[in-house]
Amino acid sequence: AQRVTQPEKLLSVFKGAPVELKCNYSYSGSPELFWYVQYSRQRLQLLLRHISRESIKGFTADLNKGETSFHLKKPFAQEEDSAMYYCALRNGQNFVFGPGTRLSVLP
Amino acid sequence: NAGVTQTPKFQVLKTGQSMTLQCAQDMNHNSMYWYRQDPGMGLRLIYYSASEGTTDKGEVPNGYNVSRLNKREFSLRLESAAPSQTSVYFCASSENSGGSYNEQFFGPGTRLTVL
Numbered sequence: 001a002q003r004v005t006q007p008e009k010l011l012s013v014f015k016g017a018p019v020e021l022k023c024n025y026s027y028s029g030s031p032e033l034f035w036y037v038q039y040s041r042q043r044l045q046l047l048l049r050h051i052s053r054e055s056i057k058g059f060t061a062d063l064n065k066g067e068t069s070f071h072l073k074k075p076f077a078q079e080e081d082s083a084m085y086y087c088a089l090r091n092g093q094n095f096v097f098g099p100g101t102r103l104s105v106l107p
Numbered sequence: 108n109a110g111v112t113q114t115p116k117f118q119v120l121k122t123g124q125s126m127t128l129q130c131a132q133d134m135n136h137n138s139m140y141w142y143r144q145d146p147g148m149g150l151r152l153i154y155y156s157a158s159e160g161t162t163d164k165g166e167v168p169n170g171y172n173v174s175r176l177n178k179r180e181f182s183l184r185l186e187s188a189a190p191s192q193t194s195v196y197f198c199a200s201s202e203n204s205g206g207s208y209n210e211q212f213f214g215p216g217t218r219l220t221v222l
Contacts, residue, residue: 009147034210044150044197044213086149093138093157093203094165095211099149 002027002091004098012104013077021072021101023061023087032090033070035061036097039083047072047085057081077105108133111214113198119220120188128183128217130198138203139181140211141165141173143194150197156181157203188221195219 003026013019025031035047048056050063050070061072070087082105087098111132120126132139137158142150142165152165156175170192172184181200185192195218199211 043215046210094152094155097150099147
């Protein structure tokens with residue numbers, strides 16, 4: 001069965017520190033993976049997707065098929081990065097979301 | 108463009124009452140989705156509609172019905188609300204033409220409390 005796991009419910013880091021939000025998946029086939037972000041009082045929005053191999057707001061994520069992971073990384077966290085982050089997997093016509101990790105960047 | 112809109116924003120129901128959550132998108136997307144968001148569980152898919160005229164069950168469809176009224180609108184109905192349906196409900200849409208760049212666009216959410 002398709003599944004996305006995010007082992008950390010809450011991750012707290014200090015401003016300027018590196019941050020890594022973990023995501024692991026199980027999927028039989030070639031996965032399409034996404035990171036979505038929800039800032040306080042805003043709607044959920046796409047942050048980045050693995051297929052475009054882009055860097056958005058300093059975040060990057062690399063698909064590691066051997067480890068079935070798609071961890072989100074940023075070398076220097078900013079206070080405005082504080083938000084809820086969801087890893088998601090496209091499964092045919094729909095998407096499977098992980099439980100989310102709340103990132104708190106402390107001043 | 109308004110993107111994805113949802114009404115109402117908040118709703119309080121008593122157990123056994125019924126209501127319909129409305130969702131509309133103006134991006135001419137083929138696919139629309141209803142999710143519920145609960146603490147510690149992320150977003151769980153209730154129903155989705157791959158195209159106008161079709162609907163399919165997601166992970167947690169029990170207690171819900173949907174209607175894809177036209178390409179723009181996708182409603183979610185609770186026939187007899189239960190406290191377990193207290194949640195935040197999100198509607199989303201995506202252009203699903205079989206290509207790889209199919210991000211979902213989300214509405215602002217409806218916060219539903221069932222007493």
